[in-house]
Amino acid sequence: MNFPILSFVTFLPVAGAVLLIFVSKEKTSLHRYLALAFTLITFAASLVLYFNFDGAIADPQFIEKSGWLGYGINYHLGIDGISLWLVLLTTFLMPIAVLSSWTYIQKRVKEFFIFMLLLEAGIIGVFVSLNLFLFYVFWEAMLIPMYFLIGVWGGPRRVYATLKFVLMTMFGSLLMLVAIFVLYSLYYKATGTYSLEIFDFYKLILNPRIQGWLFLGFGLAFAIKVPMFPFHTWLPDAHVEAPTAGSVILAAVLLKMGTYGFLRFALPLFPDALEKFLPLLSVLALIGIIYGGLMALIQKDIKSLVAYSSVSHMGLIMLAVFSLNPEGIQGAIYQMLNHGLSTGALFLIVGILYERAHTRLIKDFGGVSSQMPVFSAFFLVCLLSSVGLPGLNGFVGEILCLFGVFKASQLQAILAVSTVILAAAYLLWMYQRVMHGPITNEKIRSFKDLNKRELGYLVPIIIMMFWMGIYPQAFLRKTDASVSRLLDRVHNREKIFLQESARTPSLNRDRPVATEAGPAVEQALIDLERAK
């Protein structure tokens, strides 16, 4: 493959955004169609990735690498089984988000779609970067469009919500930046060459104390993004205030950047530190599961209910990640996609209700299903997918996650099951209050059922839900090799190290025998410690 397909997928939305800048402000429908066209073409291009991706290979594929700024800062893209699905999830949901904003966004249409396209580029960039510098650039740059999307098109407390979101995320990522600097200088001191390549850092053997600090730096950034309890406080605010499309992308993809960060960086880079922090992290994930579920039970606003359900579901995903076995990690990756689909869909559904009623309070609804029968069916499917009904996608992911957790710790698994029970409780109770019962609000009598556009973006999601629920192998197959490689990095580092250095001798020019590099690096670290 000589065509730089990953760059194409990443930067096509940017091209779209630049094009939109030069389209007159008044032509709002042209803006909508152009945004839709660009997101659809991006999705089509990303399908090429899907068809050409070889699930048997653990290493990143579609590699594009060229020098950029020197000193280890390269333009290096590639995807493996872990990032492939996240890229596809992003490109799949983006046209849907654009469609959902078709009538929802009435003012400043041009700017809205420009920021949506920039956001898409930023998110894809995060998932495809293999150079830490590039990763960080996308990671931070993606905040800017999200900041505007919430701040300009959001609800009444949008300014507070957007600043909280940006500042909390920045707090974590700036500390991660310091940790990146430390890694950068450690690598330089150990080998005498500059590098910011993730796969070079995998080779570094770090002393456990330094690992602990670095893990804190990286882990905090990702934990805020996921968000794990107690760093979740930005999430309900951001979700409630964001416009529908913003919420969808936030829940479906942005949160996955945190879990992805754990899988890509925190786990394989700092296995010793991970071991030390594992109990704490598992407890935080469990608290998140139960706390999020309980909070969701008492929400009055449908949107914040879905937001808290995210906290609970993401807790389960993190717990599965920390189980550190193939079932758990596969389940976590699968559940990331499921959560993206089902929570994204639930936010879309809340958006549909809001567009009709201009309220999101549960008590203002009741008996909607009699007016909107088709809608109520769709709502029920999305909801059951989130609850984890067998036959739908959520079930497969949750079962895998729980298997993984059970293998690691039975007690944790028993507690973690509450995520499913609580989800059934808060979601079905909400459904009952909103959709059934007598019509209390006269406005509801004038509700129209789903129109073609709304059907158009809900149907693909529903199809995916069934597909992923009935035939998960199609998806899991692609991730197998990468997941087992990841686990090898965590558990049997020496083995991986030997394999890789045998395969790419050029990377170890300065170290004639790879096995001796371990102690040499160790020594450099000890020297560094002493120097400090």
Place this chain on the structure above:
Amino acid sequence: MNSLASLYPLLAVVAGALIVLLLEVFIKKDRRDYLGFVSLAFLAAAACLAVLSWNKGLMYFQGTLSLDNLAVFLTLLFSLAVAFVILLSLKYIGQQEANHGEIFALLLLALSGLMIMTSSSDLLVIFLGLEVLSVSSYALAGLRRKDEKSGEAALKYFLLGSFASAFLVLGLAFLFGAARSTFIPEIIVHFGTAAGPSAMGLFGIALVLVGFGFKIAVVPFHMWTPDVYEGAPTPVTAFFSVGPKAAGFVVLLRVFMNFWDTAQNDSLIFWALWTMSVLTMIVGNLVALRQTNVKRILAYSSIAHAGYLLVAILARDYSGLVFYLAAYLFMNIGAFAALIGLSKTGTEYLELDDFAGIGFRYPWIGGTLSVFLLSLAGFPPTAGFLAKFYVFSAAVRAGLIPLVVIGVLASLVSVFYYLRIVVYMYMREPGREVDIEADNPALLLVLFLCLYGVLQLGIFPGNILLIIKQAIASLPVF
């Protein structure tokens, strides 16, 4: 090589200043912009002459003035900054009752001061340059004669500036007493002797640091900055925030480049600078949070940036320092250019409330200002991010991890107040009717050049970075 050619760029600038002063008498008051164009021609000439001396290592006056590669690069940078400021002033001085042809002559004279400061290794000559710069700056600050704030700015700048100069001279006297020279290499030799520096030498260098600390506005010598920045005409403020600060840091670069490696007992000075850096980052950013006037916010932001630049000195990342200065030039002049764009005859809109709703009303000014603010806050993919990246990563490599943690947390604080301006521009409904005179092609040119600079340096800084590294590498090591 000892050659008069090393003075050519300087001579071009000074000649320009004198000719502009003379011409002013003959030009009608409403055609003052001709003087601006004449000044631009002289700036271009100076820049060309500087480029021609790249890699020649020209010197004059027994090496007290040397046009080494760093000086050439900075001459180009400063000429660009002054050219931007002149372009910004063309319309502004007519609008804001500062219509005096002297502004162009004074700017050129100030530029000559900057050039002397950055191309000398003798502290006494540097002091001469500083005084040329300062005297022109005092006059520039008070250019809006009828405006009380402008008068206050000029007087405050003058009084405190002279005070700082006095410290500097006294420090020089002590240093001369200790090292028998004001030539930087010889002073460093004095500090490098096995016995360590004499008390007199230490005292002298402390006083010199106070003097320069004032010029580059580091805490605790920053008190003048907000008032002067607020009162001075806005293009002049843009110049103040970039020119004198950059020159001051280049002097520090020349002093400390060899100092760290040679000097004995440098820890005292190291920790003094460390403390100043931390204080500057914290105080500058925290106080900026409370400001409601955008010019004052930018003043405190400029103080905070001095803190980050000190980190570069401490980390011995000199090419990072110069890169930061270049990036800072584009983003800060760009931000001030946007402020100048938001004005009409007799009125400037500088309160945060005035910014409500600006973003959608004036998309180009709002959009570019947002980019500059995001760059100042250090968001990728802008120059501000890359500059911070280089400086902080070098600091980590030098083992200054606590300093970097403080630095990044301080810049987190700065994100809040930079984004607050963006919040007002895009997320608030317009309050007071803001009505600007949009017809200002020179301003748009500056905005776009700065935007280009911020993005070019942020995404593809390759060549600029290479030039800076070469310039630093060619500096003499004693």
